[in-house]
Amino acid sequence: xxxxxIDLGTTxxxxxxxxxxxxxxxxxxxxxxxxxxxxSFDKDGQVLIGESAKQRMISHPELSxxxxxxxxxxxxxxxLAGKKFTPEDFSDSQRKATKVAxxxxxxxxxxxxxxxTAAAVAYGVHDREEESQFLVVxxxxxxxxxxxxxxxxxxxxxxxxxxxxxxxxEDFTQKITEWFLEKNQLNLKSLTPExxxxxxxxxQVAKHELSTNEQTVIKFHSGKSTFEQLITRSDLDHILKxxxxxxxxxxxxxxRDSKVKLSELDDVLLVGGATRMPIVRNLIGRLFRRxxxxxxxxxxVVALGTAIQxxxxxxxxxxxxxxxxxxxxxxxxxxxxxxxxxxxxxxxYFLPIIERNSMIPVSRVQTLNTVADNQKKINCSIYQGESRxxxxxxxxxxxxxxxxxxxxxxxxxxVRFTYDxxxxxxxxxxxxxxxxxxxxxxxxxxxQLTDEQIAASMKKLEQIKIHPREQAENRLRLAKAExxxxxxxxxxxxxxxxxxxxxxxxxxxxxxxxxxxxSKEFDETLQSLEEDVF
Amino acid sequence: MNCWEVxxxxxxxxxxxxxxxxxxxxxxxxxxDDPVAFQELSEAYQSALNIADYLELDESVYDEVEHDVVxxxxxxxxxxxxxxxxxxxxxxxxxxxxxxxxIEKIELIENLDESFxxxxxxxxxxxxxxEISASDTDSxxxxxxxxxxxxxxxxxxxxxxxxxxxxxxxxxxDDIEIKQRLRYQVFDFFSCVLEEELQSKTKDLFDKNIVYxxxxxxxxxxxxxxxxxYFGHESVDIVMSRAYGNANVSTDNVESKExxxxxxxxxxxxxxxxxxxxxxxxxxxx
Ligand SMILES: Nc1ncnc2c1ncn2[C@@H]1O[C@H](COP(=O)(O)OP(=O)(O)OP(=O)(O)O)[C@@H](O)[C@H]1O
Numbered sequence: 001x002x003x004x005x006i007d008l009g010t011t012x013x014x015x016x017x018x019x020x021x022x023x024x025x026x027x028x029x030x031x032x033x034x035x036x037x038x039x040s041f042d043k044d045g046q047v048l049i050g051e052s053a054k055q056r057m058i059s060h061p062e063l064s065x066x067x068x069x070x071x072x073x074x075x076x077x078x079x080l081a082g083k084k085f086t087p088e089d090f091s092d093s094q095r096k097a098t099k100v101a102x103x104x105x106x107x108x109x110x111x112x113x114x115x116x117t118a119a120a121v122a123y124g125v126h127d128r129e130e131e132s133q134f135l136v137v138x139x140x141x142x143x144x145x146x147x148x149x150x151x152x153x154x155x156x157x158x159x160x161x162x163x164x165x166x167x168x169x170e171d172f173t174q175k176i177t178e179w180f181l182e183k184n185q186l187n188l189k190s191l192t193p194e195x196x197x198x199x200x201x202x203x204q205v206a207k208h209e210l211s212t213n214e215q216t217v218i219k220f221h222s223g224k225s226t227f228e229q230l231i232t233r234s235d236l237d238h239i240l241k242x243x244x245x246x247x248x249x250x251x252x253x254x255x256r257d258s259k260v261k262l263s264e265l266d267d268v269l270l271v272g273g274a275t276r277m278p279i280v281r282n283l284i285g286r287l288f289r290r291x292x293x294x295x296x297x298x299x300x301v302v303a304l305g306t307a308i309q310x311x312x313x314x315x316x317x318x319x320x321x322x323x324x325x326x327x328x329x330x331x332x333x334x335x336x337x338x339x340x341x342x343x344x345x346x347x348x349y350f351l352p353i354i355e356r357n358s359m360i361p362v363s364r365v366q367t368l369n370t371v372a373d374n375q376k377k378i379n380c381s382i383y384q385g386e387s388r389x390x391x392x393x394x395x396x397x398x399x400x401x402x403x404x405x406x407x408x409x410x411x412x413x414x415v416r417f418t419y420d421x422x423x424x425x426x427x428x429x430x431x432x433x434x435x436x437x438x439x440x441x442x443x444x445x446x447x448q449l450t451d452e453q454i455a456a457s458m459k460k461l462e463q464i465k466i467h468p469r470e471q472a473e474n475r476l477r478l479a480k481a482e483x484x485x486x487x488x489x490x491x492x493x494x495x496x497x498x499x500x501x502x503x504x505x506x507x508x509x510x511x512x513x514x515x516x517x518x519s520k521e522f523d524e525t526l527q528s529l530e531e532d533v534f
Numbered sequence: 535m536n537c538w539e540v541x542x543x544x545x546x547x548x549x550x551x552x553x554x555x556x557x558x559x560x561x562x563x564x565x566x567d568d569p570v571a572f573q574e575l576s577e578a579y580q581s582a583l584n585i586a587d588y589l590e591l592d593e594s595v596y597d598e599v600e601h602d603v604v605x606x607x608x609x610x611x612x613x614x615x616x617x618x619x620x621x622x623x624x625x626x627x628x629x630x631x632x633x634x635x636x637i638e639k640i641e642l643i644e645n646l647d648e649s650f651x652x653x654x655x656x657x658x659x660x661x662x663x664x665e666i667s668a669s670d671t672d673s674x675x676x677x678x679x680x681x682x683x684x685x686x687x688x689x690x691x692x693x694x695x696x697x698x699x700x701x702x703x704x705x706x707x708d709d710i711e712i713k714q715r716l717r718y719q720v721f722d723f724f725s726c727v728l729e730e731e732l733q734s735k736t737k738d739l740f741d742k743n744i745v746y747x748x749x750x751x752x753x754x755x756x757x758x759x760x761x762x763x764y765f766g767h768e769s770v771d772i773v774m775s776r777a778y779g780n781a782n783v784s785t786d787n788v789e790s791k792e793x794x795x796x797x798x799x800x801x802x803x804x805x806x807x808x809x810x811x812x813x814x815x816x817x818x819x820x
Binding site: 155253256261262286325331338349350352355362386388421 | 553554556557558560561564565566569570572573576580708709710711713714717753755756757758759762767768770
């Protein structure tokens with residue numbers, strides 16, 4: 001059985017596999033390598049995905065969702081076409097949710113991998129002979145990740161990673177949209193969802209244009225009024241100042257944790273669509289006193305890297321002399337009582353057992369003592385986090401064990417944490433005097449759905465009909481036309497409405513020949529309409 | 535087995551050789567196949583790299599230290615590490631001149647219209663990227679610490695947020711290394727002055743917004759655990775509770791819980807330095 005690598009992005013998703021020599025991207029139904037992470041429902045409850053759904057964001061915002069990855073694992077709920085989708089049903093963490101999603105889709109999720117690690121792996125295999133230390137900055141649509149890696153003698157070693165799961169290109173678009181509304185004294189609430197999605201799209205386009213041009217104009221109409229707003233690069237600097245500041249701290253943390261000196265870094269790699277922005281590159285250039293490099297298409301690199309990691313996992317012959325060593329990205333430990341002054345104790349402190357950025361797999365022990373006379377049991381709560389107080393960390397589980405009665409401090413237990421390569425944590429406690437052992441497995445990033453739960457979810461999913469592959473292109477045409485309709489005014493609208501009706505009636509005839517012929521004409525008409533929107 | 539025996543090489547400070555030896559063994563000690571052997575190998579590798587940094591100082595040191603070093607779980611007191619952090623320079627001694635960092639020059643990196651599809655690497659134009667010289671860095675750090683001290687010691691400026699803000703937005707602070715070097719020194723300063731305030735029971739408290747600002751700027755919260763290991767719970771509590779309000783832990787539920795057997799997870803690196811330094815001093819004294 002072969003393993004594919006999937007880059008499930010906030011804005012775009014890609015799939016790749018290892019062909020025995022190198023990673024290859026797999027095109028979707030309409031032949032594109034990149035599929036927008038958008039879904040939409042049509043009137044008869046069928047599902048559209050990718051480009052057609054993206055087009056429908058503007059014409060049918062109430063039936064479409066994008067950026068849902070951001071909400072995975074949170075309590076957001078989507079109501080589309082009368083059906084409810086609750087990511088929260090499944091889990092409390094994004095990674096867990098991703099895994100469940102994969103499983104529900106009928107895939108066996110082998111491993112969830114770090115985006116920047118994947119990117120770095122793609123880069124490492126790409127320029128294999130090099131012996132180097134580098135830093136990968138991955139700024140996508142919704143997440144920001146930084147990793148420091150080293151390559152030598154066929155070893156790919158991750159030194160440290162850090163990130164912000166709520167920072168990306170979509171936040172920049174959001175900021176530009178807010179700025180536009182303020183500049184034009186528009187009220188967010190006065191806009192229809194259609195208009196708002198249209199405005200976001202215009203702002204996104206402007207953002208992209210500012211990556212190559214010094215300035216551009218955002219054109220937007222709502223109801224009867226039309227707005228034209230000039231935006232320059234220096235406006236953008238100003239708008240994004242605070243948001244960009246947030247890039248600094250994960251970068252600094254990754255450098256700090258890796259203990260690598262800046263002068264020892266051979267390269268700074270940029271990955272992810274939003275790193276195309278000059279202001280992002282400038283900031284990074286300033287921080288590192290050098291120009292960042294990009295050798296592989298920033299959109300493809302993560303997917304390519306996942307395919308390579310899949311091949312590494314199945315020990316592909318071509319990669320047999322490459323070993324990747326990864327790290328545990330956060331600190332794991334237990335809660336303890338701390339002695340403050342003589343005989344004054346305070347509860348709620350965090351005792352780290354596995355420190356963040358330890359190479360995995362890893363196993364570590366700490367010895368704990370009883371603090372009270374005749375204490376009957378020791379209860380260990382297991383936490384993940386970086387605060388010295390457990391209340392600011394995330395609780396993962398609990399293990400309890402009885403100890404023989406004795407004076408305070410006489411009894412001791414060994415707490416052993418074993419963290420494996422798949423992110424599974426095993427905690428075992430041993431009472432030293434009785435040798436009794438208690439073990440608990442915490443699959444911090446794993447899902448524990450029962451078979452019934454999976455079956456029930458599959459059944460729910462079965463009710464959703466997805467358009468057959470042959471129809472994908474036709475659906476995209478219609479979606480495009482509907483979006484153009486939304487963006488146009490007056491006579492042009494009527495014209496678009498009429499050609500859409502005509503195309504739909506031809507599709508209904510199911511006569512392949514005439515569909516094919518008309519489709520071509522339809523494409524050309526759309527193209528010319530697209531070129532002059534106003 | 536000490537780390538060199540695990541890696542099957544003679545003790546050396548040649549990091550490349552250490553890496554080569556590690557890579558060779560790693561190919562037959564795959565992390566997925568044999569986690570225990572892998573951990574032994576990876577720990578030996580990390581110890582060897584750490585030792586290599588100090589090996590050239592004194593050839594005889596490694597013989598004595600390696601035993602302590604290769605056992606990462608050993609619990610050792612490390613309050614001494616506090617001394618390792620440079621002491622805060624006194625305002626009187628240092629002239630308050632701002633070094634002219636070249637950092638603005640870096641703004642030149644603009645309009646990079648490189649095409650992503652090309653497989654070539656970007657042509658790095660070294661001249662465009664300014665280098666900050668070591669002496670600039672040192673004098674900026676001295677300046678920063680002295681300025682901080684003088685702001686604090688003068689009751690007119692002590693709580694002047696504007697002035698503190700100016701200091702923390704110095705363009706030189708954009709530099710990762712400078713910021714890194716200041717991070718613990720500034721923490722040390724804040725914890726010392728807050729401790730003084732507590733002891734002297736003064737009414738003229740340091741504005742919590744300034745402490746908060748500094749903490750956010752240096753991201754101290756991300757490293758509470760290691761800060762605690764260097765400075766102790768008390769110092770961290772003092773700074774954090776001033777910055778974020780009384781974040782202290784509750785005192786209930788004490789008896790039913792366990793306590794740590796004494797100290798913290800071995801702070802490998804620092805312990806090592808302390809060990810080497812004491813050895814060094816001992817040998818010098820002889
Ligand atoms: N030329 C450009 N200029 C500015 N921004 C761009 C450009 N091209 C793409 N982007 C932005 O990059 C983002 C998408 O990047 P990418 O496809 O790497 O993200 P993703 O993989 O979907 O998300 P994530 O990795 O966060 O889950 C979008 O916000 C998009 O606006």
